[in-house]
């Protein structure tokens with residue numbers, strides 16, 4: 185039944201990663217969705233949602249199409265252990281709270297700069313204890329590395 189639904193979706197190729205990994209999770213876009221809401225509700229990091237949908241969702245995430253199906257994660261590269269950033273959080277705090285070291289935290293959240301100044305409220309970070317997110321897209325551009333115009337930095341007074 186599910187298979188039939190997915191086969192009916194055109195451009196099936198978009199559900200396969202550059203490395204040929206298959207999509208493990210799908211989501212149907214709802215009216216009023218924004219990317220970080222989808223991420224928070226489905227335990228997908230902001231970075232992962234952007235990479236997996238690099239060819240579909242634009243960097244501002246203003247072209248979501250209600251009713252369309254998007255992929256949330258690829259086999260073997262699907263971080264589903266996540267945390268939604270709150271005001272005053274730091275990268276160190278989050279890594280400490282989840283008992284993960286900084287190497288793994290930054291490997292899983294490559295959109296964050298080393299000073300963590302681009303962390304923002306509502307961003308969804310991967311807090312898995314092993315490195316599990318997809319690599320950067322072929323373009324080499326790191327998605328989700330800018331704080332969205334409408335978002336608040338996690339540490340606004342830095």
Ligand SMILES: *[C@@H]1O[C@H](CO)[C@@H](O)[C@H](O)[C@H]1NC(C)=O
Nearest residue numbers: 224225226227228264265266
């Ligand atoms: C997201 O993770 C939380 C905490 O582990 C869990 O309770 C919730 O069911 C998960 N939601 C989804 C959609 O996987």
Ligand SMILES: *[C@@H]1O[C@H](CO)[C@@H](O)[C@H](O)[C@H]1NC(C)=O
Nearest residue numbers: 284285286287288289313314
């Ligand atoms: C974090 O853990 C990984 C895997 O155990 C290890 O390779 C890495 O050196 C550690 N990094 C730090 C900063 O401790």
